[in-house]
Amino acid sequence: MMWFFRYLLPWILAMAPAALTAGELIPTPEFSGHAIPTTEFPEGPADWRPILDTAALVVALSLASYFALVNRSRRNLLLLTVGSLCWFGFWRGGCVCSIGAIQNVSLAAVDPTYAIPVTIILFFLLPLVFTLFFGRTFCAAVCPLGAFQELICVRSIRVPRWLDHCLGLIPYIYLGAAVLLAATGTAFVICRYDPFVAFFRLSGSANMLLFGGCFVLVGLFIGRPYCRYLCPYGAILGLVSSVSKWHVRITPTDCIQCRLCENTCPYGAIQPPTIDQSPADRESGKRRFVALLVLFPLFLVFFAWLGTFLKVPLSRLHPEVRLAEQIREEELGIAEKTTDASDAFRNTDRPVMDLYKSAIARQNHFGRLGGWLGAWVGFVFGCKWIHLSLRRRRTDYRAERSNCVACGRCYRYCPNEQLRLGFIQDISELVPEENGNLKNEDRRSKTKD
Amino acid sequence: MSSCIGATLFAAVVVGTYALYRLDPWANRGNDSPTRSALDLQDQFSIQPQLIHYLQTSEIPIPLDVVRAIAVGLEDRIYVAGDRTVYRFGSDGAGEVVLHTDGEPTCLAIGFNRHVAPGTFYVGVGKAIEVFLPNGEPLAVWHGLSDKTVLTSIAVSENDIYAADAGERVVIRFNPQGEIAGQIGRTDPDREMPGFILPSAYFDVAIGPDGELYAVNPGARRIEEYTSDGMLEGFWGKAGTAVDAFFGCCNPAHMAILPDGRFVTSEKGIPRIKVYNGFGEFECVVAGPSELGVRDSATVDARLEKNTQVFDIAIDSQGRILVLDPNTKRIRIFESRQEK
Numbered sequence: 001m002m003w004f005f006r007y008l009l010p011w012i013l014a015m016a017p018a019a020l021t022a023g024e025l026i027p028t029p030e031f032s033g034h035a036i037p038t039t040e041f042p043e044g045p046a047d048w049r050p051i052l053d054t055a056a057l058v059v060a061l062s063l064a065s066y067f068a069l070v071n072r073s074r075r076n077l078l079l080l081t082v083g084s085l086c087w088f089g090f091w092r093g094g095c096v097c098s099i100g101a102i103q104n105v106s107l108a109a110v111d112p113t114y115a116i117p118v119t120i121i122l123f124f125l126l127p128l129v130f131t132l133f134f135g136r137t138f139c140a141a142v143c144p145l146g147a148f149q150e151l152i153c154v155r156s157i158r159v160p161r162w163l164d165h166c167l168g169l170i171p172y173i174y175l176g177a178a179v180l181l182a183a184t185g186t187a188f189v190i191c192r193y194d195p196f197v198a199f200f201r202l203s204g205s206a207n208m209l210l211f212g213g214c215f216v217l218v219g220l221f222i223g224r225p226y227c228r229y230l231c232p233y234g235a236i237l238g239l240v241s242s243v244s245k246w247h248v249r250i251t252p253t254d255c256i257q258c259r260l261c262e263n264t265c266p267y268g269a270i271q272p273p274t275i276d277q278s279p280a281d282r283e284s285g286k287r288r289f290v291a292l293l294v295l296f297p298l299f300l301v302f303f304a305w306l307g308t309f310l311k312v313p314l315s316r317l318h319p320e321v322r323l324a325e326q327i328r329e330e331e332l333g334i335a336e337k338t339t340d341a342s343d344a345f346r347n348t349d350r351p352v353m354d355l356y357k358s359a360i361a362r363q364n365h366f367g368r369l370g371g372w373l374g375a376w377v378g379f380v381f382g383c384k385w386i387h388l389s390l391r392r393r394r395t396d397y398r399a400e401r402s403n404c405v406a407c408g409r410c411y412r413y414c415p416n417e418q419l420r421l422g423f424i425q426d427i428s429e430l431v432p433e434e435n436g437n438l439k440n441e442d443r444r445s446k447t448k449d
Numbered sequence: 450m451s452s453c454i455g456a457t458l459f460a461a462v463v464v465g466t467y468a469l470y471r472l473d474p475w476a477n478r479g480n481d482s483p484t485r486s487a488l489d490l491q492d493q494f495s496i497q498p499q500l501i502h503y504l505q506t507s508e509i510p511i512p513l514d515v516v517r518a519i520a521v522g523l524e525d526r527i528y529v530a531g532d533r534t535v536y537r538f539g540s541d542g543a544g545e546v547v548l549h550t551d552g553e554p555t556c557l558a559i560g561f562n563r564h565v566a567p568g569t570f571y572v573g574v575g576k577a578i579e580v581f582l583p584n585g586e587p588l589a590v591w592h593g594l595s596d597k598t599v600l601t602s603i604a605v606s607e608n609d610i611y612a613a614d615a616g617e618r619v620v621i622r623f624n625p626q627g628e629i630a631g632q633i634g635r636t637d638p639d640r641e642m643p644g645f646i647l648p649s650a651y652f653d654v655a656i657g658p659d660g661e662l663y664a665v666n667p668g669a670r671r672i673e674e675y676t677s678d679g680m681l682e683g684f685w686g687k688a689g690t691a692v693d694a695f696f697g698c699c700n701p702a703h704m705a706i707l708p709d710g711r712f713v714t715s716e717k718g719i720p721r722i723k724v725y726n727g728f729g730e731f732e733c734v735v736a737g738p739s740e741l742g743v744r745d746s747a748t749v750d751a752r753l754e755k756n757t758q759v760f761d762i763a764i765d766s767q768g769r770i771l772v773l774d775p776n777t778k779r780i781r782i783f784e785s786r787q788e789k
Contacts, residue, residue: 155454157451157454187474187475192474193469193472193474205472205473207468207469207471207472207473208468208472210464210465210467210468211465211468211469211472214461214462214464214465214468215465217457217458217461218458218461218462218465221454221457221458222458319475322475
């Protein structure tokens, strides 16, 4: 035995690398007796899974609406948030999701050859329907992206109103770009740039994880940054929610204007009562409104013109245009190496000029579409300005319908809610008499946006 | 505290923006690794000059767009199949279309002097063999092959015609009337027949000087000898990177037999045409990559579509080696340096 370890084993170890290098560069495959396997096709997702997902969505939406509007339970909403995050986020890997479904629906709307699954249509429509009746309860505790951000929002700071308004325009612009790119078959950018999908799937490129990590870091201090400043589906839901039949209310009964809730919303969705305007202010507001209405078409035209300059950058997102550019660089000797796409193209025997013509036509098409995208941006800006110029009368503290995500954080700050739940016997236990029913002068400083 | 939060947010926005900029969702930038797998085959591409015993003495341009197969007929006439035709070249290099086929031909054989029908053309077209008289008139079409049939080579003996079917992985023996007289090489554990291993559609057969059937078993990197009733008589060939071995997954791609019984093999991947004696011992190289005009390269592209340098070969009665070059659409004629 010792002889083996002392002499034979070192000899074997020393010879092994030599045997590898002196032998074949590619190990000889042993085919003898090998049975060629029959081609097998992987099974698609089980039939029951889309049904289960859709059923889970309906149940989650129903529960979220019940917890937010009837039960008024923040704890139940949080439990549902965790459940949705686990199901739609980690178990289903963030797909299918209602946000990304915008792109499928857009493509299906313009391309009759694109077969869109019923599940995706339902994931797109069901939250809209629920929002139409109950407000953004989908955002409250069903959307996995919203759930993720809801759970990490531990120390929120208030975003200045002007910045909030400016950043709040981005989702609409993103929506327009995403629809345009999806409808042209260029790319599903919402999915490609989803900052949380890498966490849901526990994998992703370093840059993707870094991008998502930064979102998480921002989300610790600024509530739901993706929902408020990026989510295109949130933009649609916000519009639908503004006309919803029912909506989350801060107080279960009448607002006593105690101001205990006014700083509780980390998303800046609580609006204080308005003050009465002086006749002079009202008159100048009317003039500003009329001026904006007159300028509105000019806005559209100006931004549409600006959008035509997006022709080149937008078209470069399309694979055919990118391929044409790669082929051109190869033809001119600029490209250092070929790509798989360019190799595949050359194997098709398709004439290069044919590709160039197609790419140029597509680029011109993107020039027109860029104009439409610019017009959309102008429309969004114009509507925002008009919206800001409108004066509305509010007598209570209210959750702004379009921005409120029905998270239920504000409930427990309301004395009436505490009373309803039996935590206090009388409102005066929480609110000194002089704090209720504030005078107009006291509110004035709080209501100027 | 608020300044700390502000600084953190600012840093997160900056880093996030950078990460967003660096994101490469269309994989345009790759991952900084080589674009595709490649093998360093510099040593295999360069062949020692003293091993090359042949010299290209002439070449004949072929006026066809696609060239598929080469064969030598009566009076050492050279025939090339391609473009739905069979093209004939005279000794002066002048050519003419001798026949038209129904589809794209994949292989070709011509009855030699001792064949029952000298000068008859046997052309593999799709899943059938089209037979033509020496003057190019259609004689018959032999059907009866399977749906999986991929005809890659035809060889004629005195009384039989052998067709290599890469789809079924057998050699099919026809009688002169076009009836299937037998199958050779089908896997049969009872007869200890391992069968042909064909990872790709290169499967060549040839007839030796004494009428014996030789078939390439490319996956096993060897050449096998069979009796006409399908008994495996013997085989030779070894796998490896050395010049005397067959390289890669499946070689040689083509084979021909010299009048004195020596073998000429043509490999794909690293294109090498070599001569072995009747016992399968390496003798010399006819042409290596540089002689065949293949770009000297340190690497080989692993993708199949890039490996187009597959050279069919044929032998005339003088022992000249005719190489069909699909890249330049030429017939390269090699002759022994000693005889020259």
